[in-house]
Amino acid sequence: MDKQEVIQQAKRMMDEFLIEAKQYIETSFEKELRIETKSNRNDLVTEVDQYIEALFTRYLKQFFPTHKVFGEENAEHKIESLDGAVWIIDPIDGTLNFVEQKRDFAISVALYLDGIGEFGVVYDVAKDDLYRGEKGRGATLNGQPIQKVSQKRGVENSLLIANLSAVKLYPKLKEAIRVSRGLRLYGAASLEFMVVATGRAGAYLAANLAPWDVAASKIIAEELGCIVSRLSGEKIDMLHKGTSIVALPKVYQELRDSYLRK
Ligand code: 2AM
Ligand code: CA
Numbered sequence: 001m002d003k004q005e006v007i008q009q010a011k012r013m014m015d016e017f018l019i020e021a022k023q024y025i026e027t028s029f030e031k032e033l034r035i036e037t038k039s040n041r042n043d044l045v046t047e048v049d050q051y052i053e054a055l056f057t058r059y060l061k062q063f064f065p066t067h068k069v070f071g072e073e074n075a076e077h078k079i080e081s082l083d084g085a086v087w088i089i090d091p092i093d094g095t096l097n098f099v100e101q102k103r104d105f106a107i108s109v110a111l112y113l114d115g116i117g118e119f120g121v122v123y124d125v126a127k128d129d130l131y132r133g134e135k136g137r138g139a140t141l142n143g144q145p146i147q148k149v150s151q152k153r154g155v156e157n158s159l160l161i162a163n164l165s166a167v168k169l170y171p172k173l174k175e176a177i178r179v180s181r182g183l184r185l186y187g188a189a190s191l192e193f194m195v196v197a198t199g200r201a202g203a204y205l206a207a208n209l210a211p212w213d214v215a216a217s218k219i220i221a222e223e224l225g226c227i228v229s230r231l232s233g234e235k236i237d238m239l240h241k242g243t244s245i246v247a248l249p250k251v252y253q254e255l256r257d258s259y260l261r262k
Contacts, residue, residue, distance in 0.1 A: 006064075006085070007119050007134060010111055013063040014121050018130070021052050021091075021107055025125050029102055044095045049073050052091035052107060060087060067111075070238075072212050082115040082238055088215035093122075094188025102126065108190040110215035112238060120216030122190045131194050133220030139197070148225040149199045154250045155180050155259075158202025161192050165207030166243065170231060173205065176259040189244075193217030196246045197224045203247035203255060205231060211238045217246070227252040231260055 001009070025048060034047045053073045060067055067085040071077035079086060087109065092098050094105035103126035110120040122131040131146075133139035139146045160180045167173045177183050184201060186192050190213065192204040197220055215238055218228045230236055231243035233256060247255060 003113065003118065006113075007111070009063060010119050011132075013059050014109065017056055017059045018107065018121075018123050021055060021123075022125055022128070024048070024051060024055070033099065035099060042096060044099055045073060046092070046095065046099065048098070049092045049095060053077070053089060056087075056089055056091065056109065070211065072210065079239070082112055084114065086112045088112060088212050088238065090190070090210075090212035090215075093190045093213060094186075097187045104186055104191060105188050106190045108212065108216045110219060112215070115238070117215065117219040117222075117238075120219035122194055122216050122220060124191060124194075131197075131220050133216070133223045135219060135223070137223070139220045139223040141198070146198055146224055149197070149248045151225070151249055153199075153202060153248050155202060155254045157181065158248065158251055159184050159200070161185060161195060161201050161204040163206050166205040166231065169207055169243065170205075170260050170262065172259045172261055173255075176255060189213040190217045193221050193246050196248070197221040197226055199248070202251035203245060205243075205245045205255075207231075207243050208241060209244050210241045214244055221246045225249065233260070 028048045036045050038045055050073050053071050067087055068079055069077045069087050070079045071089040073091055090108040092105050093108045098105040107123045111118050118135045120133045131141055155176055156179055158180055159182055160177055161184050189209050195201045196204050221228055226246050227249055228246045231245055
């Protein structure tokens with residue numbers, strides 16, 4: 001299969017997988033969930049996170065038996081390198097929202113070929129909004145092309161999204177927030193990326209995100225003209241956790257020049 005055939009097949013797989021995943025999640029709302037904590041009392045995993053990752057793996061075995069999985073919820077889904085075809089999945093991004101609010105969480109899945117993000121999907125399950133990006137071919141929301149972001153909009157004319165840990169790392173961000181139109185927080189990294197990618201905010205800054213939190217959103221956001229990097233300005237490598245920023249181009253430059261300094 002050449003790359004385009006792989007991506008066409010990937011779209012078919014994701015469409016089938018997401019229908020089944022959504023049905024499962026909706027059914028789960030009707031029963032009591034088994035919830036476990038991970039690194040701290042607010043770092044949660046539910047049986048739904050684990051089920052969705054396992055369900056995805058079943059689809060992958062059927063559609064692409066040789067591809068690898070890099071995922072949050074299964075100890076076997078860890079990788080040492082991005083060589084070959086690697087699927088990076090967060091079965092539920094925003095687990096705390098999922099548990100507490102039953103909304104504002106997403107399924108995030110990306111396909112990386114030899115380290116390059118080629119195809120990414122962020123699915124806002126409660127809203128039934130499907131964001132899709134394909135490297136070099138733009139991004140869509142529910143099948144409709146999304147407009148590229150503004151080149152002209154700067155910090156002063158933008159809402160900002162930033163978590164408190166990012167502000168602690170770069171205290172000058174407080175000043176950026178003060179001159180901006182205001183601060184917003186949603187609690188699911190992939191959806192916060194989508195808020196910026198669709199031009200509803202100027203930037204999202206976070207202190208500690210995992211590869212599966214950003215893998216798909218980065219592809220979509222870059223297709224729409226956003227800049228994505230570590231808060232230090234370095235490139236994000238998809239094997240390790242770290243800080244991240246996604247921003248409109250002018251907002252990115254202004255934050256770099258004046259506020260992302262110690
Ligand atoms: P999660 O729901 O998949 O854990 C919350 O602000 C956002 O940050 C969510 O996208 C959440 O993803 C992510 N997040 C929370 N704690 C994290 C951690 N310790 N490491 C990486 N990402 C984390
Ligand atoms: Ca998760």
